[in-house]
Amino acid sequence: MSAHVSTITTSVKSKDRAQNEPAVVRWLLIAVALIFLALFLALPLAAVFSQAFEKGLSVYLDALREADTMSSIKLTLITAAFCVPLNLFFGVTAAWAIAKFTFPGKNLLITLIDLPFSVSPVISGLIYVLIFGLQGWIGPWLQDHDIKIVFAVPGIILATIFVTFPFVARELIPLMEAQGREEEEAALVLGATGLQTFLRVTLPNVKWGIIYGVILCNARAMGEFGAVSVVSGHIRGMTNTVPLHVEILYNEYNYTAAFAVASLLAFLALITLVVKTIAEWKVRQQLENH
């Protein structure tokens, strides 16, 4: 009897999936994916680091310590420091509104949140030049009042905010929608205020989703080139962010310095990748515990 049962289980096991491809096909597919990754991802990454350290560590560090480089790093950090909190606030509010309430114009809002993804970054930058530039709508008025937006730090921050605003909201909307509003309702019935409900019930439930969105938002804010390039004016030591500075160094045939600065962005990418993987895993857990 027991032998009989065991043969049944094995036969079931070997046929537990309808699309059980032969091993060769499976390995071939995996190999193709891995080769592709190596060619287009690992190789360039390795090239960046080998070029950066080509002339030794001291040259690498000197390249980073150079005044214009330091100021570009500072500007990039300032930009991110403005963009990430603002987009965090916007993303959480928008996701909260979309996932938990029904209101007219909801679909329009969802479409608008996606807009920066579908518009070329160059256009995103150009919009700000058209509005705030000297030939723009309110450019002359700004000049009269001595307020600089385009070709200055505010313009860079504005363009970056525009480019990065979908990240947090896009991550949170599906998560919040899947979790429904029953827990919030339960909290309200138990006497919690709206703020208590948000802080003690909603926020912990989407914590990892927020971290995921923030890390992606941050990576993009620090790495954005196109939109920032249009509004920055490329003034060395003043309106150059790290990506723009890499381009300038490269165009000046200063390869070691260019790659040294680029390696900073590569580091950022690697850290982002690790945190993103952890966050993804945690988000899945939050959804499964539902």
Place this chain on the structure above:
Amino acid sequence: MSIEIENVNKQFGTFKALSNVSLAIPSGELVALLGPSGCGKTTLLRIVAGLEYADSGRILFNGEDTTQSHVRERRVGFVFQHYALFRHMTVFDNVAFGLTVRPKATRPSKQDIREKVMKLLQLVQLENMATRYPAQLSGGQRQRIALARALAVEPQVLLLDEPFGALDAQVRAELRRWLRRLHDEIHVTSVFVTHDQEEALEVADRIVVMNKGKIEQVGTPDQVYENPATSFVLNFLGSVNMFHGRMSQGKAQLSGLQVHSNGYAGADDTPAVAYVRSHDIEIDRSQIDNSSIKAEIKNILKLGPTVRISLLIEGNSEFVEAELTRDKFQQLDLKHGEHVYVHPRQVRVFVDDFQI
């Protein structure tokens, strides 16, 4: 705490969820809102809780108008079908939540909260689960925690939305008996929504049968079962056989049988429908009186303690379903294809709703 619902209307888009519903729930009772899905029972419960607002009408707690008060101020306990436990909090923190969110002035001390939570966990027999997370509990345990959490704020009324709907049959039966005992202990006015007639009959002091946004009947389990006010109530509580016929001189003429019906003495030559519950159909080998009808056994279905038999009435295309105890079935020694006599013990005639 008594609840009065006065002329409540609620519309979702073009769908009328509740039309002019009025209901009085006396203090301390355990009331079931019973009806098929989409009948408006959950909407009514949510309006009482304050999670939804009525388009018109009033809700009164102890005679006091609460229609406009926020859900937070109503002091109701609400138990959700899918528990809605806070998944990132331990069982202890879940139960304590309603106490810890109070403003400082009315919040009990940490020690008091601790004592209260442990007492509630004892009440729901889960005192050793305090440090677990909801994901580590079974469905039945989660629902008991949800109940403890609702009771922690000492609600004036307890509202339960299909509380056992997501549980398997055995846990369900156990939990509803437990809920009944609990209610006998704490006597808080309770309303629970269910689509399961057995659950309502077993647990409730009073049953409110709802259909299409209206109340069909309110009564004790015995009243709604023994004296259904409408054909819908009769249909919904237990399995019934339907016979179409006509009224003539106060008697219903139905396929092969004649029934006296009291309520419709004046009705003459109007279409009528008679209902007989499956277990009110007796099967005999010989004709007892002139209400016996000859029929052929077409199908026999053994369902544990009862046996369901489908019979085809002779000279007719109508099927009759009879339910016998297993004893009776074995006594009669019925076989597939046999010719027997069926005899309805109790027939209820409704004239008003021939359109079914």
